[in-house]
Amino acid sequence: MIKLAVFDLDNTLAPLGKGITPSDIALLKALQARGVALAVCSGKPVGYLSGFFRQAELDDLYLIGENGAVMQKGIEYPPAFYKEIELSAETKETLRSLHEEIFRRIDHPFLQPNQFELTVYPRNDGEWSAVNTLLREREGKMEGVEIYIHPDCVDFIPKGVTKRSGVARLFETLGISAAEALSVGDGVNDYPMLAYTGRSLGINLPDPSCVERNFTVIGDALRYILDSLC
Incomplete structure (x- = not known):
């Protein structure tokens, strides 16, 4: 059973510039009810992510912004937990x-x-x-x-800031292994994260060989996780 599911945002959880559908929000909450922690790892800053998930009424999740540079828990300001990288x-x-x-x-x-x-x-x-x-x-x-x-x-x-590095810091914080996690993404900047986690799924991923299954819509991927991986 997976302990953590990490999702890209744009063109994964939601189309670019759009919100998550109510049915997909319900599926994400069903994952949480099964004891699966949720995280979002995106190129967007954590401030954007906080507002996005406040509107979706999803607050008990980890947000990793700027492709792994910044991490926080929840959508509140100031967050209860916050980490950032140091630049040379x-x-x-x-x-x-x-x-x-x-x-x-x-x-x-x-x-x-x-x-x-x-x-x-x-x-x-x-x-x-x-x-x-x-x-x-x-x-x-x-x-x-x-x-x-x-x-x-x-x-x-x-250099060195990738979704993989951001997710690795989250695993260290939570005390879980990559084998206990699943990641879902759609693009080239997701590849390091997809290769790192124990399970991985794609949403219209250009190279389906990078993941165990490639879906056309997030709802199908979420139902697969609920039916097969929880």
């Missing part, structure tokens, strides 16, 4: 210079309000061109930072 001076300087470059190249860019990462959302072809030019010019010159390019944004993430 080198990484801080790289992120600072990238931030400066983005503002120099894009007029009033939209940045996700992160604490540790830099996430820019290009709003048109011109802004995408500016970001792609920056990536070409800075290739090999971004010490301590890794790049993830998504359909709607670009993440500049401190």
Whole structure:
């Protein structure tokens, strides 16, 4: 029996920019009733996650934000439990210079309000061109930072910060092993987490070989967990 289920948010628990359906919320609560702890590991900051799950009336869960950089329990402010990573001076300087470059190249860019990462959302072809030019010019010159390019944004993430590392810190905190956990995700930044946990499921995952089963909708995955893994 699994003790913890960890979910990505966007295009996993809910479509991008949408909420979780009432039927899927009921299935998540059914998991909790079976004694399975819930966690969400997302590229979004924990402040976004707190508001999202407050609206869903799901409060007894762990939130891991910025792809593993920040972790808290519950949706209250201040949270009862909170952990964050420490950045090296080198990484801080790289992120600072990238931030400066983005503002120099894009007029009033939209940045996700992160604490540790830099996430820019290009709003048109011109802004995408500016970001792609920056990536070409800075290739090999971004010490301590890794790049993830998504359909709607670009993440500049401190090296070593992954969903796997965030989930590993949560396991250590809870005193459970990776073998006792399940993860569910949909994209490339979920792969480290999916490979780490004892069980893993995909939602329209591009490479189904990375998981034991790949589903088209989260409701089917949740029912599978309830029927087969609890």
